[in-house]
């Protein structure tokens with residue numbers, strides 16, 4: 001298959017914006033793709049060449065890519081850099097250089113094959129150590145020398161991690177279902193398949209080799225992260241119990257970093273964050289704890305890593321674990337910020353997929369699988385049937401240094417729902433109680449230049465919530481409060497890689513910020529109130545026809561949610577529910 005077919009699809013996708021049109025165009029590409037290349041093309045549509053969790057780092061420094069373009073087109077790096085400034089990105093600059101009559105026209109052999117592109121990109125990613133920069137440059141230049149202008153454009157965007165197609169994984173799943181799984185009905189099956197292996201290529205390969213039934217037959221497997229199960233939220237103990245059938249397991253909600261630990265057949269233990277980053281290197285002590293205390297020789301387990309003073313039996317504030325994640329020199333960090341792992345789920349043990357079992361059986365299996373130690377613990381859990389007891393448990397959890405409770409269904413349908421924020425888990429947090437305020441995790445999609453004291457830095461950011469149904473980010477507020485001078489100074493560097501010359505395709509907003517950003521950076525925002533507004537597009541038309549939801553008096557809590565990807569942000573649906581709940585429950589009630 002020619003890479004040009006993919007590149008031309010990219011070009012079309014970039015120009016489209018409606019979800020329907022994007023899906024159609026993607027479907028046309030997938031329909032043209034031979035079965036053996038389908039997994040590869042699915043990865044390419046995600047801007048990847050392997051599943052995300054594999055951590056294949058394609059990211060090539062732009063400087064190096066500029067040199068590759070210069071050497072291929074017989075120009076200087078300075079000339080290429082100048083054209084990048086003019087056109088806004090390296091892809092376009094290269095495309096222009098390759099099209100211009102000044103450069104030697106590509107020969108008749110011009111054009112690349114998908115297979116060789118991906119093979120070469122793998123080599124580029126794998127090159128390390130002495131001389132690797134030169135090797136990467138040489139490999140990329142080799143591809144560029146035979147690329148057509150439009151192929152060069154997208155190749156460069158891919159290697160510099162700048163492929164902004166305006167589609168997320170849900171849209172690729174839609175297209176895949178349309179072509180190979182009979183449309184909407186098949187989509188659910190594919191979605192579940194993706195949720196339990198986080199590998200779009202694997203889902204596609206299974207689908208074309210064995211049909212939908214084979215995808216249905218996919219089971220969780222150590223080594224393949226499972227998309228995490230998430231919680232709904234409610235503020236009232238009685239309502240929570242009613243939702244959970246009058247009974248629940250009330251677990252302490254620890255405030256740390258969620259990890260999913262995998263022990264594979266070869267004995268290796270890997271830790272993944274909820275956004276599929278492998279972070280075993282940051283927590284070698286947690287790996288050791290599990291190596292010593294985890295019974296099954298193959299397993300998938302979940303827990304919260306918390307800064308923990310085992311001698312005093314005391315939980316430490318959340319900030320300390322984040323400090324640990326940012327620190328260099330991990331040995332020192334292990335000493336400075338000791339942590340504990342509080343386990344709450346077992347998804348797989350020795351050949352058995354436990355996700356379909358109800359909660360009480362999974363919990364029993366978890367207890368049986370662990371030999372506990374001072375730092376390897378189970379989450380505190382209590383069977384509760386009475387709202388007053390649930391309130392008391394909540395108070396105790398807060399006293400013991402937790403954020404609140406995660407109330408879990410114990411009923412027959414309380415299986416582990418990968419990737420879903422359902423009503424099987426309901427969280428009750430401190431913030432819901434003390435004031436009529438709540439935090440949301442929102443994505444920065446734009447920024448406004450600062451004035452006065454904030455001249456020269458961003459003065460406020462435009463924030464959006466995720467509309468999971470449309471796979472789009474919709475504006476909900478503008479926020480400047482709560483950012484310290486240090487936060488503000490750090491913002492431009494954090495946001496620079498996401499900057500976009502125009503409103504990104506997946507952003508829906510009526511504001512005109514000074515700078516736009518691709519959705520990527522998530523921050524925690526505390527707000528006093530949600531209101532209806534004609535200026536904000538979050539949950540547009542869901543509560544009132546001509547209005548969306550806006551946050552009043554938003555404030556950055558100081559917490560960067562680096563553990564969340566953009567599509568893990570608070571959803572517009574959650575905001576709509578919060579709004580409706582707040583209207584039902586008067587302040588303090």
Ligand SMILES: Nc1ncnc2c1ncn2[C@@H]1O[C@H](COP(=O)(O)OP(=O)(O)OP(=O)(O)O)[C@@H](O)[C@H]1O
Pocket residue numbers: 229230231232251252253254255256257258304344379406427
């Ligand atoms: N006992 C527990 N059971 C499940 N999750 C727990 C537990 N203790 C702490 N947690 C954490 O709480 C989170 C559950 O809340 P939710 O699913 O809404 O995630 P979230 O969006 O990260 O929310 P939050 O910002 O409130 O942590 C889990 O992702 C996990 O990190």
